[in-house]
Amino acid sequence: MAISRNDQLGMSGTNLAGGLASLLLGNNSTNPAKSANKYLDKIYGQINPMLQPYANAGTNVLGNFNSQLMEMLKNPGDIIKRLGSGYQESPGYKWDLKQGEEAINNAAASSGMLGTPQHQVQSSQLASNLASKDFDTYLNHILGLFGGGLQGEQGEISQGYNASNDLAQALSSILGTKAQYAYGGQAAKNAGKTNAFESIGSGLGELFGPAIGALGTFFGL
Secondary structure (H helix, E strand, O other): OOOOHHHHHHHHHHHHHHHHHHHHHOOOOOOHHHHHHHHHHHHHHHHHHHHHHHHHHHHHHHHHHHHHHHHHHHOHHHHHHHHHOOOOOOHHHHHHHHHHHHHHHHHHHHHOOOOOHHHHHHHHHHHHHHHHHHHHHHHHHHHHHHHHHHHHHHHHHHHHHHHHHHHHHHHHHHHHHHHHHHHHHHHHHHHHHHHHHHHHHHHHHHHHHHHHHHHHHHOOO
């Protein structure tokens, strides 16, 4: 069925009016980026309280851990001296010394050597050997505790790094997603403007095209 000239003009006017309305009033539909951002903005706030304490703990321990390592590298003897300064004879040392002295005394008495220089040397050597053994045992225990403390600090630093990394990854992911939504929303908005201009151009061409063609014919163009 043929379309009348009036119908053509009506359709052209509709295209022109629709294009102008879209351009002037904009797209009334909700930008998906705005809807998504309401939820994306909540993610970091919910994650942060769970991970931030570990990140803070790692940061706080890091300085002390580094200073301890530097001291161990520069002056390990000073650390051993400081750790050993708290040494006290253990109950085990006193027991062993008492038992050893009784054995030496009994042997010296039975051999007629009690109170001689040889007897005194044996007693002195016994006390020295037991004291050295007792100190080494104490120092090994203290160094074990010291090493355990360093390992604990290293563990906190690792946890702090992991927590900080998780926070950074979460924030990066959220910002990246928001950027994608913003790009998509702007692209849709630009596409709407393009369609509006195309509708305007189409409407103008359909409305005034015949008149411009007639003028061209009249002037011999």
